[in-house]
Amino acid sequence: MGxxxxxxxxxxxxxxxxxxxxxxxxxxxxxxxxxxAEDEDIVCVHPxxxxxxxxxxxxxxxxxxxxxxxxxxxxxxxxxTIETVGLAVQSVVEQIKAGDASAQASALATNxxxxxxxxxxxxxxxxxxxxxMAETEKKGPLH
Amino acid sequence: MGxxxxxxxxxxxxxxxxxxxxxxxxxxxxxxxxxxAEDEDIVCVHPxxxxxxxxxxxxxxxxxxxxxxxxxxxxxxxxxTIETVGLAVQSVVEQIKAGDASAQASALATNxxxxxxxxxxxxxxxxxxxxxMAETEKKGPLH
Numbered sequence: 001m002g003x004x005x006x007x008x009x010x011x012x013x014x015x016x017x018x019x020x021x022x023x024x025x026x027x028x029x030x031x032x033x034x035x036x037a038e039d040e041d042i043v044c045v046h047p048x049x050x051x052x053x054x055x056x057x058x059x060x061x062x063x064x065x066x067x068x069x070x071x072x073x074x075x076x077x078x079x080x081t082i083e084t085v086g087l088a089v090q091s092v093v094e095q096i097k098a099g100d101a102s103a104q105a106s107a108l109a110t111n112x113x114x115x116x117x118x119x120x121x122x123x124x125x126x127x128x129x130x131x132x133m134a135e136t137e138k139k140g141p142l143h
Numbered sequence: 144m145g146x147x148x149x150x151x152x153x154x155x156x157x158x159x160x161x162x163x164x165x166x167x168x169x170x171x172x173x174x175x176x177x178x179x180a181e182d183e184d185i186v187c188v189h190p191x192x193x194x195x196x197x198x199x200x201x202x203x204x205x206x207x208x209x210x211x212x213x214x215x216x217x218x219x220x221x222x223x224t225i226e227t228v229g230l231a232v233q234s235v236v237e238q239i240k241a242g243d244a245s246a247q248a249s250a251l252a253t254n255x256x257x258x259x260x261x262x263x264x265x266x267x268x269x270x271x272x273x274x275x276m277a278e279t280e281k282k283g284p285l286h
Contacts (some may be wrong), residue, residue, distance in 0.1 A: 043234040045252070050274055051236065051251045053170035053180050053223055080184050082195055082257065082266050089255050089267055091186040093194065108194050110186070110253050110269040112232050114225065123225050124232055126253040128271035131193055 008034045009119035013081070013088035016113050016120040021074045027066040033059050037121035038041070039112055045126040047107050071099035087114045093130065106130040151177045152262035156224070156231035159256050159263040164217045170209040176202050180257055180264035188269040191248050214242035231256045231263070236273065249273040 015113060016035050021056035024032035036042055036058060046050045052058050053106035075095040082089045095108040149222040153159035159178050166174035179201060180186055187195045187204060196199050225232045237250040255267035 009147070041225060043223055044250050045253075045271065047271075048274060051221075051234065053221075078194075078196075082184055082230070082255070084227065084229035084257070087225070087230040089230070089232070091194065091196075091267060091269070098153055105262075108188050108269070110188075110267060112225070112253075112255070114227070124234060124253060126234070126251070126269050126270070126271070128188065128190075133189060140198075 001005070008113060010035070010080060010121070011119060013090060013120050017076075017090055020111070020122060020125075021076060023070070025073050027056035028072065029059065029062050029066055032062050032066075035122050036118055037123050039123065041123070043124045043126070045129050047129045073097050073099070086115045087123075094127065113129060149180055153178070153264070154227060155261060156233060156256040156263050159265060160219075160235075161253055163254070163268075164219060164264055168214065168216050171216065172202065172205050172209055173207050175209075178265050180259055180266050182266065184266070186267045188271070190270050190272045214238045216242070229258045237270065249267075272279070 006118045008019070010019060019031065020035040023035060034053075037057065038055055040054045042053070042055060042058055044058045046065070046139060048063075054060050073096075075097075077093045077095060080091045090111045090113070092109050092111065094109050096105045096107060097103070107127045108124065108130050109127040113124060114123045151162070153162060163172065163178040166178060176198075179198065179210060181198055183185060183197045185196070185201055187201045189204060189208070195204050215240075217277075218240075220236045220238060223234045233254045233256070235252050235254065237252050239248045239250060241247070250270045252268065252270040253274050256263045257266045
């Protein structure tokens with residue numbers, strides 16, 4: 001029967017994206033991996049990290065990240081989405097806060113979701129640090 | 144009639160990807176932009192740079208990059224592709240050499256192509272620097 005499956009069915013890429021960031025915030029590896037396709041061709045790039053390919057490598061990376069002491073919370077901004085029948089790409093700006101809100105950073109993420117027999121699942125997450133001026137360029141000088 | 148169009152039709156995501164890197168190497172802005180969809184939702188992230196959205200912002204960024212003195216050449220490695228009828232995602236490792244081959248770097252890129260009435264076109268390019276250990280992790284210790 002292979003590995004146990006969750007019953008989670010995401011009926012849209014947006015649902016899968018929400019579950020992805022919720023699992024990230026709650027440091028829940030099983031919930032995180034339930035948002036990914038069980039596929040050897042899934043790709044994950046954490047900011048500054050190497051490219052990880054395949055379900056096991058991706059899962060291990062989340063286990064390591066979630067084993068760390070801190071918690072983070074996300075505000076997802078400026079989503080640009082391109083969606084077709086079977087595949088959807090979402091580009092977002094991630095505003096990331098440490099649990100105690102003392103540290104803040106932003107990252108750029110390209111998230112790709114595929115419609116599988118088990119609903120929409122993530123097949124690619126590519127995140128990289130946003131440069132400090134990105135927000136300023138977008139919003140102009142502070143008022 | 145709007146802006147002039149090129150007659151270039153890419154019949155596969157792979158053709159569009161090849162044209163993208165060829166245009167990059169030859170610093171040809173028109174050839175580069177002929178690989179992109181003429182769309183306000185295209186997204187481009189150059190390594191370490193802000194997120195650029197829309198045809199004009201993307202074009203301007205290539206004009207700036209190509210105005211620089213140097214030339215680069217690419218070796219594209221370890222492509223992982225997920226392709227559906229209308230959208231294709233290609234994750235690659237870019238081995239980048241300066242024209243005189245004295246400098247070398249590697250980057251990770253997520254390239255997304257969409258099937259448009261004008262053939263396959265790029266809709267998202269997200270590139271970020273690869274960490275120095277990425278290649279070692281992939282290949283194991285040197286023999």
